[in-house]
Amino acid sequence: MSHTDQARPMIQVNDLHHVYLRGTPLETTALKGVTMQICEGESVGIIGRTGAGKSTIVQHLNGLIRPREPGKVIIDGQDMSDPSVNVKAIRQKVGLVFQHPEQQLFERLVGDDIAFGPKKLGMLREERRERVKWAMEMVGLDFERFKDRFTFSLSGGEMRKVAIAGVLALQPRVLILDESTTGVDPRGRKELLARIVELHRHHEVTLIFVSPNMEEVANMVDRIYVIDDGRTVMGGTTREIFDRPEELRQYGLGVPQVTTVAHRLRERGLPITRIPLTVAEAEEDLWKILSS
Amino acid sequence: MEDFEFLRNVTVGQYFPGDSIVHRIDPRTKITVLILLAMVNAFIISYTGNIVLLAVCTAYVLVSGISLRFILSGLKPALPLIIMYAIMQLLFFGEAYAPYGLETQIYFEWWIITISNGSIQLVIVTLMRFLEILFLVSLLTATTTTTDLAHGVEGMLRPFQRIGVPAHEVSLIGTIALRFVPIFAEQLEIIMKAQASRGADFGGGSVWQFIKTARQMVALIVPLFVDAFRRAEDLILAMEARCYVGGKGRTHIEAFHMTTADFLIIAGNLVFAVLMLTFRTSFRV
Numbered sequence: 001m002s003h004t005d006q007a008r009p010m011i012q013v014n015d016l017h018h019v020y021l022r023g024t025p026l027e028t029t030a031l032k033g034v035t036m037q038i039c040e041g042e043s044v045g046i047i048g049r050t051g052a053g054k055s056t057i058v059q060h061l062n063g064l065i066r067p068r069e070p071g072k073v074i075i076d077g078q079d080m081s082d083p084s085v086n087v088k089a090i091r092q093k094v095g096l097v098f099q100h101p102e103q104q105l106f107e108r109l110v111g112d113d114i115a116f117g118p119k120k121l122g123m124l125r126e127e128r129r130e131r132v133k134w135a136m137e138m139v140g141l142d143f144e145r146f147k148d149r150f151t152f153s154l155s156g157g158e159m160r161k162v163a164i165a166g167v168l169a170l171q172p173r174v175l176i177l178d179e180s181t182t183g184v185d186p187r188g189r190k191e192l193l194a195r196i197v198e199l200h201r202h203h204e205v206t207l208i209f210v211s212p213n214m215e216e217v218a219n220m221v222d223r224i225y226v227i228d229d230g231r232t233v234m235g236g237t238t239r240e241i242f243d244r245p246e247e248l249r250q251y252g253l254g255v256p257q258v259t260t261v262a263h264r265l266r267e268r269g270l271p272i273t274r275i276p277l278t279v280a281e282a283e284e285d286l287w288k289i290l291s292s
Numbered sequence: 293m294e295d296f297e298f299l300r301n302v303t304v305g306q307y308f309p310g311d312s313i314v315h316r317i318d319p320r321t322k323i324t325v326l327i328l329l330a331m332v333n334a335f336i337i338s339y340t341g342n343i344v345l346l347a348v349c350t351a352y353v354l355v356s357g358i359s360l361r362f363i364l365s366g367l368k369p370a371l372p373l374i375i376m377y378a379i380m381q382l383l384f385f386g387e388a389y390a391p392y393g394l395e396t397q398i399y400f401e402w403w404i405i406t407i408s409n410g411s412i413q414l415v416i417v418t419l420m421r422f423l424e425i426l427f428l429v430s431l432l433t434a435t436t437t438t439t440d441l442a443h444g445v446e447g448m449l450r451p452f453q454r455i456g457v458p459a460h461e462v463s464l465i466g467t468i469a470l471r472f473v474p475i476f477a478e479q480l481e482i483i484m485k486a487q488a489s490r491g492a493d494f495g496g497g498s499v500w501q502f503i504k505t506a507r508q509m510v511a512l513i514v515p516l517f518v519d520a521f522r523r524a525e526d527l528i529l530a531m532e533a534r535c536y537v538g539g540k541g542r543t544h545i546e547a548f549h550m551t552t553a554d555f556l557i558i559a560g561n562l563v564f565a566v567l568m569l570t571f572r573t574s575f576r577v
Contacts, residue, residue: 021297024362025308064296064485088493096489103479104486106514116511120491152518166490 007039009074010174010206011061011094016071017230018056030056031071032230040173043200043207045217045238048227049252054210055099057227058176061208062094063087076173092121095172097180101163102156110154110162111147117170135169140195157188164192168199174206175199181211193220218242218256218277226251242277258282296481296488306474308434313553314356315435319444321554322436326428328565333424336568338392339413340575342420345568349427356435363430367423372502374422378415386411393577433470442467443544460538468527475523476516483515 018031030053038044046054059065060073066080067073073080075090098104107113111132118128133143139161146158154162164180177196181189197220200207209220217224217238224241226234228251234241241248242255245263254260258276262285266272271289276282309315314322329345336342353360367374386406390396391413400407433441442463449459484494492511 024365025359026306059485062489064488088491091489091491098482098486098489101486103515103519104483104490106511116487116492117490120493170490 007041009037010040010042010076011036011038011208012072012074013037013057013060014072014074016057016060016067016073018053018060018065018068018071020056030230034071034227034230034232036225036232036235038174038206038208040206041204042223043209043221045221045224046208046210046227047212047214047217047224047253050212052227052251053230054227055178056230058096058178058208058210061174061176062096063090064096088120092117092170093172094174094176095167095170096176097164097167097178099179099182101167101180102159104163104166105151105159107151109147110141110149110151113151113162114165114169117166121170131169131171132165134171135165138168138195138199139165140191141165157184160184160188161192172205174208176208176210178210179212181216189216196220214242214254215256215278218259226253228252238277239275243275296485306434307437308358310357310435312355312357312435314352314431317557318548318550318554319436319440320447320548320550321557322432323441323444323448324558325561326432328561329428330425332565332568333421333428336421336572337417338572338575339417339577341568341572342417342424345424346420346427348564349424349431353427353431356431358431358434363427363434366426366430374419378419381414381418382407382411384411385414389414393575438467438471440548441470443548447548460542464538472520472523476520479519480512480516483512483519487511 013034013036016031016034018029020026020028020030034053034057036044036046036057046057048054056065060067060080061075063075063080063085068081071081076093078085078090080090105113107116114132114135115128118131123131132147136143136146141158141161146162151159151162160180160183168175175196181192184192193216196207199205207221209217211217211220221238224234224236224238225232226241226248233251234244234247242259245255245260248255255263256277258279258281262272262275262282266275272285274281274285276285329349332341332345336345350360353363383405386398386401386408389408389410391408391410394409394413397409398406399409436444445466446459446463449457449462453459488494492508494508494512
């Protein structure tokens with residue numbers, strides 16, 4: 001927990017409960033007590049099996065769903081249960097990218113679609129252009145080459161990048177990716193994630209990463225919250241969480257494959273002191289063992 | 293506060309499991325009753341007639357155990373339109389529309405605006421007729437699964453196959469359309485949330501700002517259509533992959549049998565409809 005102790009809390013969630021379609025015959029309980037705290041500049045993963053409530057949580061984090069008593073969501077010092085909160089400002093601060101974000105594209109030209117957010121913020125033409133250019137660079141789309149392309153003639157991967165750029169164009173201080181990379185080919189996914197890590201490191205964007213892929217989570221984040229059946233059941237650094245594979249299995253989750261391999265090797269007597277989470281770490285450890 | 297829960301407002305087309313008599317009767321019976329009462333609804337323009345019909349429809353809803361409040365909540369999204377419609381009827385139909393069973397009385401007249409007892413009757417009766425149809429259609433879809441509904445429609449259309457009515461295809465189209473309503477509502481909710489996440493404001497404005505709302509709709513309608521076409525193509529592929537050919541010689545896992553109760557219900561409603569239609573001019577008001 002490198003900067004948790006000193007850094008300012010950006011997002012605080014306290015005993016959050018949520019019921020969908022409250023008061024109708026289709027009412028379903030999604031959250032039964034979620035508590036988490038995310039500080040400025042952190043990268044945090046939220047994992048849990050399908051239907052655990054991850055999407056419901058992240059929708060609370062930019063005001064799409066408002067907390068109800070006794071739950072509390074405080075974003076950058078603002079209590080989200082206060083009806084007078086400026087949600088638009090919150091949504092600019094906290095950018096949320098959904099699963100299959102390419103489904104939200106609607107403008108004819110790529111540039112116009114990415115400019116949608118900045119335009120809604122009331123920015124002038126030049127400023128918008130700068131924002132669009134910046135956002136396209138961030139996701140790896142060449143501004144001159146792509147800005148006047150037809151949105152719906154792009155490939156799936158390119159559409160996804162455009163959609164993510166559309167959120168980045170707001171220059172949010174917190175970026176939430178809610179399984180936003182599922183369905184992209186492995187290479188495109190790797191590239192996109194590398195760009196997001198860069199955004200997090202160099203532009204100090206707080207990152208909240210929801211993914212069913214444990215390898216990705218291990219690569220991307222410093223800390224993890226585990227959600228099961230609408231409750232926070234585990235929380236800690238990535239290493240702490242992935243050191244408890246038995247417990248994770250109980251919640252229908254696993255650990256990265258290299259971690260499993262390392263655990264098994266240690267059982268067989270190999271002197272592994274630090275359990276690796278990523279391939280790079282495993283490589284490092286192996287070299288150490290081999291050279292000693 | 294914004295509310296993105298669209299499913300809350302889509303009451304038509306949603307099925308609620310239950311064990312009431314309305315749930316158990318044959319879908320063909322329900323469709324027949326719906327047609328009969330819709331006919332009554334189309335012809336009755338008096339206050340008394342509509343009060344009777346509305347009472348009958350409400351009674352059916354109560355018997356089914358479906359929450360009346362839930363069905364009524366389906367009115368909410370259509371409310372601005374209904375109110376606008378009512379205002380226009382109230383203001384501009386005063387002269388054109390003679391009140392049913394009453395002497396024309398003009399209460400207010402200025403320029404092209406005329407309010408008479410005729411236009412007031414028109415407004416109230418229109419609203420009641422709207423409610424009756426809403427109750428009946430919501431009740432049919434709330435107590436009948438789409439499969440049952442499709443089989444019901446198909447069964448009723450089968451006699452007309454001889455004269456070229458594509459019974460199976462019609463029922464299939466109907467089923468698909470109904471089945472897609474909640475899916476699109478859900479999809480719309482997702483798109484709306486995604487657009488709101490990048491700065492669009494929906495729901496914040498009042499429902500009365502039509503033009504602003506219409507302009508915002510572009511960001512919703514385009515993605516929704518793209519999604520609809522994609523889903524339609526997926527469905528076509530899935531059907532072709534299973535060599536779907538349609539109705540000829542196809543059997544159903546659940547065969548429907550009309551029971552005595554079904555015939556009694558149809559007979560009762562038929563008598564009611566005939567009486568209402570025969571004596572529709574006898575209601576004084």
